[in-house]
Amino acid sequence: MFDLDFFKGKRVLVTGHTGFKGSWLCRLLLNCGTDVTGYALAPPTDPALFTLCGLEKEIHSVLGDIRDLEGLQRIFQQKRPEIVFHLAAQPIVRDSYKMPVYTYETNVMGTVNVLECVRLNDSVRSFLNVTTDKVYRNEEREEGYREEEYLNGFDPYSNSKSCSELVTSSYQNSFFAQRDTAISTSRAGNVIGGGDFANDRIIPDCVRAALKKEDIIVRNPFSIRPYQHVLESVGAYLMIAESQYKDEKYAGSYNVGPDDCDCLSTGTLVDLFCAKWGHGLNWLDRSEQNAPHEANFLKLDCTKLKRTFGWQPVWHMDTAMEKVCDWTKTYLSAGDINMEMDQEIKDFLMGAEVKK
Numbered sequence: 077m078f079d080l081d082f083f084k085g086k087r088v089l090v091t092g093h094t095g096f097k098g099s100w101l102c103r104l105l106l107n108c109g110t111d112v113t114g115y116a117l118a119p120p121t122d123p124a125l126f127t128l129c130g131l132e133k134e135i136h137s138v139l140g141d142i143r144d145l146e147g148l149q150r151i152f153q154q155k156r157p158e159i160v161f162h163l164a165a166q167p168i169v170r171d172s173y174k175m176p177v178y179t180y181e182t183n184v185m186g187t188v189n190v191l192e193c194v195r196l197n198d199s200v201r202s203f204l205n206v207t208t209d210k211v212y213r214n215e216e217r218e219e220g221y222r223e224e225e226y227l228n229g230f231d232p233y234s235n236s237k238s239c240s241e242l243v244t245s246s247y248q249n250s251f252f253a254q255r256d257t258a259i260s261t262s263r264a265g266n267v268i269g270g271g272d273f274a275n276d277r278i279i280p281d282c283v284r285a286a287l288k289k290e291d292i293i294v295r296n297p298f299s300i301r302p303y304q305h306v307l308e309s310v311g312a313y314l315m316i317a318e319s320q321y322k323d324e325k326y327a328g329s330y331n332v333g334p335d336d337c338d339c340l341s342t343g344t345l346v347d348l349f350c351a352k353w354g355h356g357l358n359w360l361d362r363s364e365q366n367a368p369h370e371a372n373f374l375k376l377d378c379t380k381l382k383r384t385f386g387w388q389p390v391w392h393m394d395t396a397m398e399k400v401c402d403w404t405k406t407y408l409s410a411g412d413i414n415m416e417m418d419q420e421i422k423d424f425l426m427g428a429e430v431k432k
Contacts, residue, residue, distance in 0.1 A: 077387065077428045078314040082321075083108035087155060087199070091142055091190060092116045092163030093135070096272045097206075099125040101161060101310045102135055103417050113155045115140050115148060116164050125271030129413050142186035149193050156199035159317050162190045163206045165237070170276045172233035173368045183236035184243060191247040194257065202321035204313055205244045205261045209302060209333060209376050210234035212263075220377030223263070223329045231368065241329070248327075258320035258327040264309040265302030265333035265376055268396060270403020270416070272306075278342055282349045283404050285357070292350070292359035297343035300373045302333040305396035307424045308389055315385055326384065333376035338393045348393060352401045390427040399423075 088105055092098040093114025105112050112135040119126045131137065136155070140147045142164045165183050166172065172179040187205060194200045212221040213228040227242065229235040241261055248259040268279045278294070285292040312332040319326040340348075343359075350357040381387045391399070399420050406416040 089157035094126040121273040152193040176232040187240040220375040267306040269306035304334040331376040
């Protein structure tokens with residue numbers, strides 16, 4: 077999937093490092109011996125995975141807003157990163173209806189600011205913009221979307237990420253075509269994993285209900301999404317970043333999602349969580365009649381990623397959900413969260429080796 081030794085000693089900047097996915101990415105990079113700098117707002121939830129695993133003590137963590145171009149530029153000048161992962165975003169669909177201006181400012185102009193810093197700093201060899209499966213114009217069809225298809229997300233979050241893709245493409249064409257800097261975007265499906273405490277996400281809702289010993293409230297039980305463990309997407313990001321660093325021919329846009337067997341309805345996903353958690357946990361259908369629009373069916377075609385890199389998912393949802401429950405029970409029992417994360421990373425990498 078990727079070479080652990082490649083990242084050893086590399087100067088890597090992660091925007092959005094205080095978020096759920098950013099924290100897992102930073103933890104994996106630390107396992108590689110990477111010199112990690114993070115730039116983001118304070119952790120978006122309380123509790124937060126970033127705080128629980130003590131990342132602020134192990135990386136160079138800078139609290140800042142990606143809308144602040146001058147502040148971001150200072151960090152680029154100080155740290156001179158070789159590889160940049162851009163994860164910072166306003167990531168919640170329903171919040172984007174409440175805060176559309178902030179969502180566009182963060183997700184569009186934030187991307188402009190990060191790319192402008194890359195343009196002005198010749199240290200960067202590899203840049204990856206992490207977007208979402210929701211960038212496509214969703215026609216609710218059964219076949220998965222391919223990278224060359226039309227971008228036009230429906231809601232402010234999805235649409236702002238479509239715009240972020242277009243910004244990246246423009247910067248690539250305008251400024252990086254003749255430079256030794258490889259630019260890619262990664263359109264990931266829904267991720268699950270230990271330490272996600274976000275609002276309006278189904279697995280965090282399941283965890284909160286389990287901890288309170290309450291029934292889980294499910295608002296869209298029949299919606300179908302591509303689900304994967306967070307390490308699947310994070311591992312793919314490292315693979316793309318490494319590959320294009322070594323050879324710019326690998327730069328481009330890539331879907332990162334599960335096999336068809338892991339495109340599940342929300343109700344099926346919650347059933348799986350209840351079975352893995354045990355203790356008689358149940359869920360209730362609370363379908364909303366006048367809720368803001370969210371897609372009912374969405375699937376990615378990941379053929380390009382598979383053909384280009386020989387990539388394939390390591391964990392299907394049965395194993396991924398076990399890992400979610402293992403992490404959560406470690407947290408609930410005040411166990412060693414870093415040890416749990418490092419063991420899951422080790423298990424994942426061993427699984428990737430077996431699948432080669």
